[in-house]
Amino acid sequence: MSDETVKPLLSVALIGCGRVGVKHLNSIFKAKDSLQLCALVDTDIITAKAFLEKFIINNRKAASAFPRVKFYTGIDALLLDMTPDIVAITVPSGFHYEIAYRAISSGCHILLEKPMTMKTSEAKELYDLSVATGRHIAMGHIYRYLPIMGLIHQDFISEKWGKISHGSVVVRWGHDQAYYDQAAWRGTWKLDGGALMNQSIHALDLMCYLMNTYPVSVVSQLAKRFRNMEAEDIGAAVLRMENGALCVLEGTTATSPSDHEASFYINAELGSLRVGLRKGLPFFDIRDKKGKKVTRKYYREELKAKGLRGIIDAKNPHYLIYRDLINCVRNGDDPIADARSGYKSVEAMLSVYRSAKEHRQIDIPGDSDFDLNDMSGYFN
Ligand SMILES: NC(=O)c1ccc[n+]([C@@H]2O[C@H](COP(=O)([O-])OP(=O)(O)OC[C@H]3O[C@@H](n4cnc5c(N)ncnc54)[C@H](O)[C@@H]3O)[C@@H](O)[C@H]2O)c1
Known part of the structure; x- marks a missing residue:
């Protein structure tokens, strides 16, 4: 060299x-x-x-x-x-x-x-x-750094899939009581939040990234069923996206810690997809409008773009975030998970909480600021 x-x-x-x-x-x-x-x-x-x-x-x-x-x-x-x-x-x-x-x-x-x-x-x-x-x-x-996600995102940008009817995000990321008890900040409104703010925010972000749109309104409900903490261990929301599609969100830590799942479904005019992680392993099921599987085409494209090394590295997405940031510092591009994704996901998720607190539909952006700590006393 x-x-x-x-x-x-x-x-x-x-x-x-x-x-x-x-x-x-x-x-x-x-x-x-x-x-x-x-x-x-x-x-x-x-x-x-x-x-x-x-x-x-x-x-x-x-x-x-x-x-x-x-x-x-x-x-x-x-x-x-x-x-x-x-x-x-x-x-x-x-x-x-x-x-x-x-x-x-x-x-x-x-x-x-x-x-x-x-x-x-x-x-x-x-x-x-x-x-x-x-x-x-x-x-x-x-999640933005999992294999194939970038390709799907590009497809939605170029409107290759036609109009989207809806998407569904499921985060069943079980944590037992010992997880919440190991540090005083966990599960508190001030420093953490519950299953939505902690375990589900990057899943909601992925949905927005894949569909290439952000929410404009939301209605939601929260509950605390199994875990002893201030915040929720289950939350459910229906979001209306800017492009008119609906997005259903379920986020919970009340499920088994040995069966983690983060899954994403999108239905569009010209196809549908089910992707995500189950028990630590990624899964992909991408179909055209006739229901024929086209997942292999995506595997091939991903392999061509990133090589085998890139696919193996995706097992460690944090490493890919660092690699992305290194390139961005050196060449000025924006990271795949950039500052805007951080801001827009917080704005959307805090609106989910606000809807539960105020028992009404919340428009996004809202007409005033919201702090997760405004949820204090919600379950009292
Ligand atoms: N992206 C992911 O996959 C992922 C996974 C887990 C956690 N997280 C996020 O990472 C963050 C940390 O989570 P964790 O599980 O590692 O927490 P943790 O409690 O295990 O570790 C936090 C550490 O920060 C230290 N600390 C606390 N306040 C500090 C301060 N003001 N200055 C310097 N150090 C301070 C603590 O002493 C502790 O060592 C959270 O925001 C969590 O949501 C992200």
């Missing part, structure tokens, strides 16, 4: 050394040809140090890949000392806005876990800031 083609490594600081932080660290390690981990940040410094130690024990080559990692207890201490090219934010959702705002205002690009924020106006602010500063926000909307 000539010197001209060698690109400098992008420095990355990871804020939040918890459950999903491991997937990020693993992805940063996998992308070590382009990324250099410069800092780990966690309010609990012992957790941050143990997090890296454990990772190095499990991945022997990580010691040489991560030679100069500094530790900080917060974003302010980090930014006083350095300005990383990328800040990855994997803290409880209620802290996303504050940390993302500080990082992007300091000139960093961001990889931000979902949901973008807990308040509509704050999501809009981050989106506007991203546009104004030219700094990217790549969202942790992992």
